[in-house]
Amino acid sequence: MNVTTSSIRRAFALPVLLLACAAAHAAPVIAVKAAHMVDVRSGALVDNAVVLISGERITAAGANLAIPQGADIIDLGNKTLLPGLIDTHTHITGNPEDAGYSIVAISIPRMALAGARNALTTLRAGFTSIRDVGADGYADIALRDAINNGDVPGPRIAASGPPLGITGGHCDDTMHAPQYKATSLGVADGVDEALKVTRRNIKYGADVIKICATGGVLSFGDDPRTSQYTLEELKAIIGDAHRLGRKAAAHAHGGDGIKLSVLAxxxxxxxxxxxxxxGIKLMKEHKTYLVPTLYLGDWLIENAEAIKLPQPLLDKAKVVLPLARVNIGRAIKAGVPIAFGTDAAVYPHGLNAREFAVLVKLGMTPIQAIRTATLNASDLLGWTDKVGTIEAGKFADLIAVDGEPLKDVKVLERVQWVMKGGAVVK
Structure with missing residues (x-):
C-alpha cells in the first residue's frame, strides 16, 4: 500500500483543524483577582488571590497564580473574595406581610412570581444557593426549574414543595371555615397518609422533605413546645425520604419534637x-444539624405593627424568640453542628446576612459563623462537590466585600460583587 506524503499531511491536518475549531468555540478563561480571599477550610486569609474559571467551574484558586494569556481578567482591587453564601432555611415565595396566614389568600401563580423577584434579591445579596423549606403548590420547585433553565435569575435552589404537617398543626395554614372542607396540600395524618404525601412531593420534584414536627410561632391555636407527629410517623416519612434519595428537615421548636425527629x-x-x-446530647451523638433562625426575632418584633401581625402571634413571638437565643447559645457552646438559615420571608429577602452577627453574639468566631453558610451548609444540602468553597472543580460561585469579614461579619451584609456559575450577576 502506497502512502504519499500529502495523504499523511491530510490525515494529521484534520484532527488538528478540529481541535483548533473546538478551542475557538471554548469558553474563555476568566481570571478573578482580589487583594484577599477567605479560605473557609483553614480560616486563613489568602493575599493576592487569583481564581481561574472555565465555563461554570473553578479550575484553580490561590495566591499569585499565573494568569493564562488571553484570559478575561476581573480585577476587584482591594476587595475580599468568599465562596457564595448558602441559606438553608428560606421561604422564597413568601413575604413578611403573609405572616399569620392571611385570610386573603394569594394564588399559587402569584406566589411563584413573587418568588422570582425574591430570588433575584437573594442572589444579589450574595446567597448563591438556598434550601427552600416550604411553599404552597410546588411554587418553589417551579421557580427552581425556571432558574435552572435560565428563564429567570436566582440562586441554586434545593426545594421542598408543601411541608408535611398534621391536621390543625403548624403547617395546616388554610384557616378556612369548616364548610369549605379545605386543608393545606401537605397535611397528612397517620403513617399511610404521610408516606403518600412524601412520595407525592418527590414525584413532583422535591429535593428535600420538610416536616412540621411541632407547633409554631406564626400559626394560630398551637404550642411550639408540643410535638405534632409521633415517632412512628416520623420514622416512616424520614425513612422513605432517605430511601428515595432525599434528605429531611424538621421544623421543631419544642424538646419532644426535637428528640423524636433526631431519633427518627x-x-x-x-x-x-x-x-x-x-436534645443537645442527641444531636451531637447523631451529628444532626441545627438550623437556628435568630435574626427574625429582632426584625419581627420591631416591625409587627407595620406588617399587621395578629396579636396572638406577636404574644407567642415575644415569649419564644428571646428564649431561643438563650437555648441555642447553649447548643452552640456545646458543639452542636450548625448550618446557616434565616427563615427569610418572615423578614424581607435580601437581609439574610444579618444572621451572621447574631451567631457571633452567641459565641461563634467570625470564621465559625462563615463556615455555617459555606462548609456546613453545603454538607447539609449534600452539595459538597458543588459549592461551599473556592476550590478547583466547584461551581464558580463567588462574592466580594469591602473590609475584613474575619474580623467583622457585618461586612457580609454589604456584598458588592456576586458571581454565579462563572457569570457576574452584581
Missing part, C-alpha cells in the same frame, strides 16, 4: 427554640 433520623432541626440538654 432527621438531617436537620429547624429553629430548635426550646432545645434542652437531652
Amino acid at each position: 433520623g432527621i438531617d436537620s432541626i429547624e429553629h430548635g427554640s426550646y432545645i434542652d440538654d437531652e
Whole structure:
C-alpha cells in the first residue's frame, strides 16, 4: 500500500483543524483577582488571590497564580473574595406581610412570581444557593426549574414543595371555615397518609422533605413546645425520604419534637427554640444539624405593627424568640453542628446576612459563623462537590466585600460583587 506524503499531511491536518475549531468555540478563561480571599477550610486569609474559571467551574484558586494569556481578567482591587453564601432555611415565595396566614389568600401563580423577584434579591445579596423549606403548590420547585433553565435569575435552589404537617398543626395554614372542607396540600395524618404525601412531593420534584414536627410561632391555636407527629410517623416519612434519595428537615421548636425527629433520623432541626440538654446530647451523638433562625426575632418584633401581625402571634413571638437565643447559645457552646438559615420571608429577602452577627453574639468566631453558610451548609444540602468553597472543580460561585469579614461579619451584609456559575450577576 502506497502512502504519499500529502495523504499523511491530510490525515494529521484534520484532527488538528478540529481541535483548533473546538478551542475557538471554548469558553474563555476568566481570571478573578482580589487583594484577599477567605479560605473557609483553614480560616486563613489568602493575599493576592487569583481564581481561574472555565465555563461554570473553578479550575484553580490561590495566591499569585499565573494568569493564562488571553484570559478575561476581573480585577476587584482591594476587595475580599468568599465562596457564595448558602441559606438553608428560606421561604422564597413568601413575604413578611403573609405572616399569620392571611385570610386573603394569594394564588399559587402569584406566589411563584413573587418568588422570582425574591430570588433575584437573594442572589444579589450574595446567597448563591438556598434550601427552600416550604411553599404552597410546588411554587418553589417551579421557580427552581425556571432558574435552572435560565428563564429567570436566582440562586441554586434545593426545594421542598408543601411541608408535611398534621391536621390543625403548624403547617395546616388554610384557616378556612369548616364548610369549605379545605386543608393545606401537605397535611397528612397517620403513617399511610404521610408516606403518600412524601412520595407525592418527590414525584413532583422535591429535593428535600420538610416536616412540621411541632407547633409554631406564626400559626394560630398551637404550642411550639408540643410535638405534632409521633415517632412512628416520623420514622416512616424520614425513612422513605432517605430511601428515595432525599434528605429531611424538621421544623421543631419544642424538646419532644426535637428528640423524636433526631431519633427518627432527621438531617436537620429547624429553629430548635426550646432545645434542652437531652436534645443537645442527641444531636451531637447523631451529628444532626441545627438550623437556628435568630435574626427574625429582632426584625419581627420591631416591625409587627407595620406588617399587621395578629396579636396572638406577636404574644407567642415575644415569649419564644428571646428564649431561643438563650437555648441555642447553649447548643452552640456545646458543639452542636450548625448550618446557616434565616427563615427569610418572615423578614424581607435580601437581609439574610444579618444572621451572621447574631451567631457571633452567641459565641461563634467570625470564621465559625462563615463556615455555617459555606462548609456546613453545603454538607447539609449534600452539595459538597458543588459549592461551599473556592476550590478547583466547584461551581464558580463567588462574592466580594469591602473590609475584613474575619474580623467583622457585618461586612457580609454589604456584598458588592456576586458571581454565579462563572457569570457576574452584581
